[in-house]
Amino acid sequence: MRLRKVFNNNAALVVGDDDREFVVTGRGVAFQKRSGDEVAPESVEKEFHLSSRETSDRFEKILSSIPVEEVELASRVVDEAKMRMGRRIQDSIYVSLSDHIHFALQNETRGIRVQNNLLLDIKRFYPEEFAVGMRGLEVIREERGVSLPEDEAGFIALHIVNAETENSIDTNGVERATKIIEEIVGIVRDYFGCSLAEGSLAYFRFVTHLKYLAHRIASCATFGDDQQNEALLAVMGQTYREPYLCASTVRDFVRGRYDVDMGNEELLYLVIHIQRAVSGGA
Secondary structure, eight states: OEEEEEEETTEEEEEOTTSOEEEEEOTTTTTTOOTTOBOOGGGOOEEEOOSOHHHHHHHHHHHHHSOHHHHHHHHHHHHHHHHHHOOOOOTTHHHHHHHHHHHHHHHHHTTOOOOOTTHHHHHHHOHHHHHHHHHHHHHHHHHHOOOOOHHHHHHHHHHHHHHHSSSOOOHHHHHHHHHHHHHHHHHHHHHHTSOOOTTSHHHHHHHHHHHHHHHHHHTTOOOOOOTTHHHHHHHHHHHTHHHHHHHHHHHHHHHHHHOOOOHHHHHHHHHHHHHHHHHTOO
């Protein structure tokens, strides 16, 4: 591989044998090197093959502006997320999470603590991602000797959630989606006047569906309104009257608060999931 651009002594843009560009990091990988020089494979600790030119450009700016060690911390967290959850994660997370960790460490040095107002909801609705966030705090403590607060594990989890979505929204969008999930769960809980069995399979499926729904609402997506579902909805309204009325309450809330019409198809799915969640059925 040949060196194309030096970011710092420990990070560079290189060109492989197939003429494709990618970023490499490693202690001294670009030390005293110039464009066109050969880069020894054994000096490379990590390769970043990013999916788009836009992401690559943003990543290169990050590498030029923050210590490469902080990028490597983010990379370790991403590797942990992939290993634990086995899901595809958008490579834009290398940019957003590196940037976040950089400023989190700066804030800690300055004695600034940023409260995560969604921490409890993140723990409830994104337990896997939060577990990765907690592991991320351990990695930061091991590598940098800095103990960040639990709030930061929640912020890391939000970055992971954002990168898991097929049509990625920004972290503010993920925060909105998390709030929407809590609002809908609250409506269902209040409607039936009881707490939901959070450890049940039915509840897990309900919240999994709400994550998908909330992300679509947060991104103002258009929902299908298949008229063929009207007859089935009418049957569901008779068979599962209370779940149907509750789902209709959720639809009215979403329309009034977020100006999004969920449509008949989504209403049908919501009735089914609410019925199962409140009955504890599979």
